[in-house]
Every structure is written in structure tokens, then in C-alpha cells.
Amino acid sequence: MKELVFEVGTEEMPPRFVPQAIEVIRERFAKWLKEERIEGKEIKVFGTPRRLVILGLLEEYQSPLEVLKIGPPKKVAFKEDGRPTPQAEGFAKSQGVSVDELVVISTEKGEYVAVKKSEEGKSTSELLKGFLPQLILNLPMPKSMRWEKRNLRFIRPIRWVLAVFGGEVLELEVFEASSYTFGHRFMAPQRIKINGINDYLDQLREAYVLVDQEERRRRIREEIEKVTTQVGGHPLIDEDLLEEVTFMVEYPWAILGGFEESFLQLPKEVLITTMRHHQRFFPVLNEKGQLMPYFVAISNTLAKDMEVVRKGNERVLKARLEDASFFYYEDLKIPLEERVPRLKEVVFHSELGSLYDKVQRLVALSEKIALKVCPEKVELAKRAAFLCKADLLTEMVGEFPELQGIMGREYALKAGENEEVALAIEEHYKPKFSDDDLPQSETGSVLSLAEKLDNLCGFFSIGLSPTGTSDPFALRRQAIGLVMILLKRKWRLNLREAIKWAFELLRDKVKRPEAEEEVLEFILGRYEGILLSEGFLKDEINAVFEVQKEDLIDIRNRIQALHHFRASPDFQNLVIAFKRVSNILKGVTFPGEVKPELFLQEEEKELYDLYLSISQKAEPLFKKEDYLGLLGIFVRMKDTIDRFFDKVLVMTEEKTIRENRLALLGSINNLFLKVVDISKLVV
Structure with missing residues (x-):
């Protein structure tokens, strides 16, 4: 293997560009080596403000390429006695081989004669000459510039190119390369000759450049x-x-x-x-x-x-x-409370009103949420909501936008506001990014939920939901934050109801009423991602989402029970029992009430009595949300259900008897569906 030392020296590049460029170079160079069948070792990509660097060991040539050249059909190439025809001889001659080197292969169109040939690999240095310049010039750049009289564009002017492979300078197609680099611009600006990798790293370190x-x-x-x-x-x-x-x-x-x-x-x-x-x-x-x-x-x-x-x-x-x-x-000369009316002059969004309009919605929404999850904090939540956007009008936040919320907290404390109100003003933006802290106070959690619900419902209602990778209002992050707050607090907030509150507060601004359901599904989609990351299976999540979409805590409890029960030997029996019942009910409408006096067979009465017994035992378990216990008693119905189907003709011609039997099975099915929809499980 030969050593490659490639360096592009530039004027100072933006610090945020360099690490991104390193990742792109690393990925594209590795992909190119694989595509070109060039074996490489110890490939390293480095970057500083003034240089982008590739170092590594590469084979001198590509690996040989095995090629299969297909000729005429076998029946045309060989006679019945196996002797070659002129077509076979002509094909062999055109490929530079003897007839004896021809092989027969099977294809979709039949048997053909072919030649297996090995093509010599090209020189790595020849391939590098064209690839390296394009690798650099095609890096994604926020802005590029042209310099001197050259028709090249790059993030900053390129001042030198070092390209040495196996101790020899590569004659690149676009750049004029040499075996020289330069040290630190101020500490050691002299030209430095480079022969190999260690030489390169050591000499630059002495010249006050830490390439790595x-x-x-x-x-x-x-x-x-x-x-x-x-x-x-x-x-x-x-x-x-x-x-x-x-x-x-x-x-x-x-x-x-x-x-x-x-x-x-x-x-x-x-x-x-x-x-x-x-x-x-x-x-x-x-x-x-x-x-x-x-x-x-x-x-x-x-x-x-x-x-x-x-x-x-x-x-x-x-x-x-x-x-x-x-x-x-x-x-500090103007308290936050006095700034609130001026929020009428600040547009939140052209279709969603001013920041003052938003504050009024947050006050009302915070009150409704607090009444459900922490009624003792209602007044604190309303006060925090009223003040939470006022710091956006301060000089400090105007100069340092990243301090929004934080300065609201500080100014609220200085004005003598309740400490939890002040903290909530800061916390209502949290979490701001992945791994950020969640609100620590109950009031802050309520206000953060209100903020996120108002944003989600507002932007969805005017058709500005995320699309593909585009999410300009960070709605995915806000939905995840909403989920994480509810999970952390173990608050039993009905999501569908809360979304309805938010849409009612938006009133005439809503252009798409159907967006209510879209917001719910969007939040559940983020919750699904969290559940999958915790090890639950997609079909388990689907089985629960089919019967419960409003209460995130209840959803988790059901999924945990199902996941645990799935590992038990009774799981298959539960699935079989449920599917026998649910399959016969597909596409069938049936009356809701069972009439025991219409039973004709003992198996009907036996199943009905068991259903009543299980329903009675299930009531306290439902109250305790003991879903694992419920699944455990449901499975007891399996043998009785089997006997029923073995002995009873459900779809009898007599309408009243048929409907009564379907009503019995429908009641059992509905009992199961109070926990999960087992039909969604992949078994």
C-alpha cells in the first residue's frame, strides 16, 4: 500500500463549515473507495480553519474486476454431438480466448455460452487525479466565492494544494498540486516539503499546526x-x-x-x-x-x-x-405587567394574530389544563401565562434573543411575583432541544403544555404542519416535549379534549377543522417513536392505539401489560380465542343486547354465563387499570369459546337466533376491546 497525503489550504473557513465538511469528505471518500474497488487502511480526515486533509494507505491499483461476457445460445454455439459451431468459434475469437474456455450459463432466456474474464484494475493515482478535486469542489457550502481570475468556486479562496501518493506528486485535473504545505499563518508561515503521513503530521506540529x-x-x-x-x-x-x-x-x-x-x-x-x-x-x-x-x-x-x-x-x-x-x-424601570398591552403591536403570525392574542389563549388554556391536572395551581398558571411573553419587548431580549424566558423570570422576581410564576415564565419554552431539561415546576409544566398545544393546533389549523424534513416551527420537537412532560408528571390529561380546547380558543382563525384529528395523530406519532425506543413492538403499540388515543399514561400501562403478557405461555391462547370471535364479526351488524331465552344449545348458555362471570371479575380490575390481570382472566374463556364454535352454528338461517349468537360474540369482543385490539398483533 502507498501513503496518500492530500491537503487543500485556504483562507480562514467559517468554523461551523469545517466539521460538516469533514463528515461529508469522510463519507464520500469511503463510498468512492468501495465503488472503485480500492482497498484502503487507516483513512483519516482532518480539518482546521485553513485546511481540509485526507490521510491514509491505499492499494496502488484497483482490485481486478470479474466480468461475464455472454455470447450466443448454447444450441446455436454447439452441435448435438458437442462440437463447436462457427458462431462459438467467432465469439471465442472476439473475446481473445479458445473455444475450450467457453462456459455454459443458465439465464431467464435459457442456456448461453459465456466467457469469464478478469479485467485489470486501473492505477489508483490516475483515479485520484480526477476524484480529489471534485470531492472538494462539490462539498455542500452555504455560500461560495470566486477568486483571482480562476473560474472555481469554494467557501474561501484556495491558496495551495498538497497531493502526494507514494511519495510522488499527483497531477490533479483542476488544481495545481505540489508536495509542499505551509505552517501556522503567524507562528511559522514558511513552506514545508512533505514526503509521507508521519512526516506531514510531525512537521506541521513543529510549525504550530495541530491538524487532528x-x-x-x-x-x-x-x-x-x-x-x-x-x-x-x-x-x-x-x-x-x-x-x-x-x-x-x-x-x-x-x-x-x-x-x-x-x-x-x-x-x-x-x-x-x-x-x-x-x-x-x-x-x-x-x-x-x-x-x-x-x-x-x-x-x-x-x-x-x-x-x-x-x-x-x-x-x-x-x-x-x-x-x-x-x-x-x-x-427594570418598566414591570412586565405594564409591557403586556404592547404585545398587541407584535405579530405572532399573520394568520394567528398578535402576541397579545396568543397570551389570551395561553391564559385560558393554562386554566383548563391546570383544573384537570393540578387545580391548586390554577391562579399561578394564569398569572404566568399572562406575563410569559412580556420579556420579548425588553432591551435585553432584543439584544440577546436566547435569553427569552430567562429574563422574564428575572424581571418577574424583581417585580415581586410569586417564585413559581417567575420560574414558569422561563420553563414554558422547555424543552428547547433534545436532552434539554423538562420544566421542574407544576406551573411551568402546565404553561409549557399550553404553549405547545397552542403552537401545534395553531399552525396545523392554517395548513403549516411539518412536511418531510421541513419543520420551520419545530412542531416535532414541541410534540415530543408535550409527551415527555405528561409522562414525567404522570398527568392524566385527555389529549383529544385538550386539543379541542385549543381549537375553540383559535375560533375564527381555524381554516382546517379536520386538523384537530391530525394534531392528535401527530402527537401519537411522536409518542410511538418514544415507545419504540424503549423496546416495545410496533404491533403492540398499534393494538393499544386502536382502543386508546387520549390518555398517554393509560396507553403506556396497556402496552406494558401486553408486552409482559406476550412472554407468557397463555399469550397464544388469548390470541386464538380473540381472533375466532373477531373474525366472524367482520362486516356484521348485530343488536347490542343478548337474550338468554333464545339460547338453544348448552354451549351458548355456558359461554354466556362465563362472559357474565368474567365481566363481573373484570370490573374492579378496570378500576385499578390492572390490564395484565384483565388479560389473565380473558384467556380463561379460550376453551369455552372453542366448544361454542365446535358445537354451535352461529350463522344459522333463523335470523333471531343468528343475531342473538352474534350479539353474544359481540359482547365478548367488546370486553376484549376495552383493553387492546388483539387483531392488530402480528403472531
């Missing part, structure tokens, strides 16, 4: 930990920020800076957001988890005087914090 993003990530973490110990603190490392900074530098150095302690009077989230999102700084915490007046910046250079760099970072952060402090104290 994981090595850079480790160094950043170590550097941050090291400098924060100087002040007895530890860093608050956000993984998303760490990822971003990893692709902003080629050789990281950590700088510890500080700010005035007076800024610590600002809410913690304001300080963290200012440092993290606007300056790419890492905050520092003490042993109690409280913010310290320090931060860590990551530099791409080791300046002659790092003190100057530190002071520069401190100066920029101070200006940012002064702005934040100004916004905060200006906002």
Missing part, C-alpha cells in the same frame, strides 16, 4: 483547566462552544482574563451569554458553582506580549457587559 481536531480539542480543554487553577476556579465548558473554538484555531493558547466584580450583580445567564455567545469566552466558576469575575479566551497565536492580548479581551468584554448592564437596569 481531536488533538486540538484536548489541548484547549487542558489549557483552560490549567489557567483556571491559577484563581482557584474551574471552567464552565459548553461543548458547542468548545466545538466552535476547536475549528477557529490551528494551535490554541488559553488566556485568563478578568472583569469587574460589580458585573456579578447581573443575572448569571446574562454574563454567561455575553461571554459565551458574543466573545467565545469560557466562564469560570468557584467550588460552589458560582460565577467568578474571570474568563478564559482561546488565542490562535502566542504573542510576544500576551498581556496586551489579555487586556484587549478584557476591554472588549467590559464594553459588552456595560451594554448588558445598561439594558438590564433600563428594563
Whole structure:
């Protein structure tokens, strides 16, 4: 195998582009190797702000390709005595083989003569020449640019291309390649000759370039930990920020800076957001988890005087914090309650009214939900709903939109609102993303449910439901959040009823009344995904959804019982009994009441008596929602049902007798369906 070293050097690329490019290159390069029958080992794809890199060992040639060339039919190629015809001889000659090397194969059209040939593989270097440039130029890019007089487009101007395979420079089709790379733009900008993989990695490391993003990530973490110990603190490392900074530098150095302690009077989230999102700084915490007046910046250079760099970072952060402090104290001059009427001036959606309209819906919906699940929190939920959008009009949220809800909580507390009301204002957006925390307070949970129901019903009602991969209003996430809150709280909220409340509050804005059922099915679809991830089977979920769609807790209880019962030896007997009953009832209408006086055979009376007995025993089990117990007593009917079908002709010609027997079976079927629809199970 030969070593491939391929590097595209550019101007600084956006940090969010590089990791995405790495994944695409890794995937497409692996796919290309497979398609081209090139064996590869130790393939690695790296990226920095200034370079995209592929390293690995590749075979010098493609693997040989086995080809089957089909000729004339056997009966044309050979005479009855087995001697070849001129057609066979001509085919063999055209393929460069003797007649003896011909084989007979069977196809859909009959037997044919053929030749098995092995085609030599092409040179890997020849294939790389055309593929590598296209791999880079066809990367998905948010924006691209053209530079100099070349007709190429890329995310940033390409300044050099290193392409060495087996120690020799590849003559690429589009790029002019060489065996040279360049070190760190400021620390070691000189040209460096490269012969192989280890040579490449070692020389660039000496030139202050850590090509491997994981090595850079480790160094950043170590550097941050090291400098924060100087002040007895530890860093608050956000993984998303760490990822971003990893692709902003080629050789990281950590700088510890500080700010005035007076800024610590600002809410913690304001300080963290200012440092993290606007300056790419890492905050520092003490042993109690409280913010310290320090931060860590990551530099791409080791300046002659790092003190100057530190002071520069401190100066920029101070200006940012002064702005934040100004916004905060200006906002406190107007309480949230006084801001609410101004929400009439803010459009929520052109077809769903203003934010004030939305707040009125949230107040009413929160009241209805709270009355069902935690009646003692009704007034708190209504108050939180009334105030929950007011912080959108504050200066702070205008500058830092990611602080919506959080600032509402802070301003509510400063205005003397109930602590749970304030917390609910923050929590009603949760969960904001997968793995985010759910609301911790009951009031916050109620308001979060109201928020999500209003959004789901509102957008579905005007025809803006998710399509394919498009979900601009994050309705899938909101539906999952709604499900997770109900499951966590074990709240028995009737979903169909709650959706109806939301649609009633939307009133004249509803363009599609049929969307009520669509919202319910959409939420259940998200719930199904959660249940599948927990190990329940799709047919078990379908069997329960067929009889229960409103109560998520009850749905889970039924599925758990069915899943458990499925492992018992009685499961098959239950399925057989139910299916014998349900199959004969397909497409049949029958009167609801059974008339015992019309029974003609002992087996009818025996089955009816057993049905009455089982129904009586089932009542307390239904009240306790003991679905496992119910399935256990249902299975006792199997032998009696079998005797009934063996001895009794259900579809007799006499109408009254037939309808009475169908009514008996219908009653038994309905009893089963109070738990699950066993006909949906795949056995």
C-alpha cells in the first residue's frame, strides 16, 4: 500500500463549515473507495480553519474486476454431438480466448455460452487525479466565492494544494498540486516539503499546526483547566462552544482574563451569554458553582506580549457587559405587567394574530389544563401565562434573543411575583432541544403544555404542519416535549379534549377543522417513536392505539401489560380465542343486547354465563387499570369459546337466533376491546 497525503489550504473557513465538511469528505471518500474497488487502511480526515486533509494507505491499483461476457445460445454455439459451431468459434475469437474456455450459463432466456474474464484494475493515482478535486469542489457550502481570475468556486479562496501518493506528486485535473504545505499563518508561515503521513503530521506540529481536531480539542480543554487553577476556579465548558473554538484555531493558547466584580450583580445567564455567545469566552466558576469575575479566551497565536492580548479581551468584554448592564437596569424601570398591552403591536403570525392574542389563549388554556391536572395551581398558571411573553419587548431580549424566558423570570422576581410564576415564565419554552431539561415546576409544566398545544393546533389549523424534513416551527420537537412532560408528571390529561380546547380558543382563525384529528395523530406519532425506543413492538403499540388515543399514561400501562403478557405461555391462547370471535364479526351488524331465552344449545348458555362471570371479575380490575390481570382472566374463556364454535352454528338461517349468537360474540369482543385490539398483533 502507498501513503496518500492530500491537503487543500485556504483562507480562514467559517468554523461551523469545517466539521460538516469533514463528515461529508469522510463519507464520500469511503463510498468512492468501495465503488472503485480500492482497498484502503487507516483513512483519516482532518480539518482546521485553513485546511481540509485526507490521510491514509491505499492499494496502488484497483482490485481486478470479474466480468461475464455472454455470447450466443448454447444450441446455436454447439452441435448435438458437442462440437463447436462457427458462431462459438467467432465469439471465442472476439473475446481473445479458445473455444475450450467457453462456459455454459443458465439465464431467464435459457442456456448461453459465456466467457469469464478478469479485467485489470486501473492505477489508483490516475483515479485520484480526477476524484480529489471534485470531492472538494462539490462539498455542500452555504455560500461560495470566486477568486483571482480562476473560474472555481469554494467557501474561501484556495491558496495551495498538497497531493502526494507514494511519495510522488499527483497531477490533479483542476488544481495545481505540489508536495509542499505551509505552517501556522503567524507562528511559522514558511513552506514545508512533505514526503509521507508521519512526516506531514510531525512537521506541521513543529510549525504550530495541530491538524487532528481531536488533538486540538484536548489541548484547549487542558489549557483552560490549567489557567483556571491559577484563581482557584474551574471552567464552565459548553461543548458547542468548545466545538466552535476547536475549528477557529490551528494551535490554541488559553488566556485568563478578568472583569469587574460589580458585573456579578447581573443575572448569571446574562454574563454567561455575553461571554459565551458574543466573545467565545469560557466562564469560570468557584467550588460552589458560582460565577467568578474571570474568563478564559482561546488565542490562535502566542504573542510576544500576551498581556496586551489579555487586556484587549478584557476591554472588549467590559464594553459588552456595560451594554448588558445598561439594558438590564433600563428594563427594570418598566414591570412586565405594564409591557403586556404592547404585545398587541407584535405579530405572532399573520394568520394567528398578535402576541397579545396568543397570551389570551395561553391564559385560558393554562386554566383548563391546570383544573384537570393540578387545580391548586390554577391562579399561578394564569398569572404566568399572562406575563410569559412580556420579556420579548425588553432591551435585553432584543439584544440577546436566547435569553427569552430567562429574563422574564428575572424581571418577574424583581417585580415581586410569586417564585413559581417567575420560574414558569422561563420553563414554558422547555424543552428547547433534545436532552434539554423538562420544566421542574407544576406551573411551568402546565404553561409549557399550553404553549405547545397552542403552537401545534395553531399552525396545523392554517395548513403549516411539518412536511418531510421541513419543520420551520419545530412542531416535532414541541410534540415530543408535550409527551415527555405528561409522562414525567404522570398527568392524566385527555389529549383529544385538550386539543379541542385549543381549537375553540383559535375560533375564527381555524381554516382546517379536520386538523384537530391530525394534531392528535401527530402527537401519537411522536409518542410511538418514544415507545419504540424503549423496546416495545410496533404491533403492540398499534393494538393499544386502536382502543386508546387520549390518555398517554393509560396507553403506556396497556402496552406494558401486553408486552409482559406476550412472554407468557397463555399469550397464544388469548390470541386464538380473540381472533375466532373477531373474525366472524367482520362486516356484521348485530343488536347490542343478548337474550338468554333464545339460547338453544348448552354451549351458548355456558359461554354466556362465563362472559357474565368474567365481566363481573373484570370490573374492579378496570378500576385499578390492572390490564395484565384483565388479560389473565380473558384467556380463561379460550376453551369455552372453542366448544361454542365446535358445537354451535352461529350463522344459522333463523335470523333471531343468528343475531342473538352474534350479539353474544359481540359482547365478548367488546370486553376484549376495552383493553387492546388483539387483531392488530402480528403472531
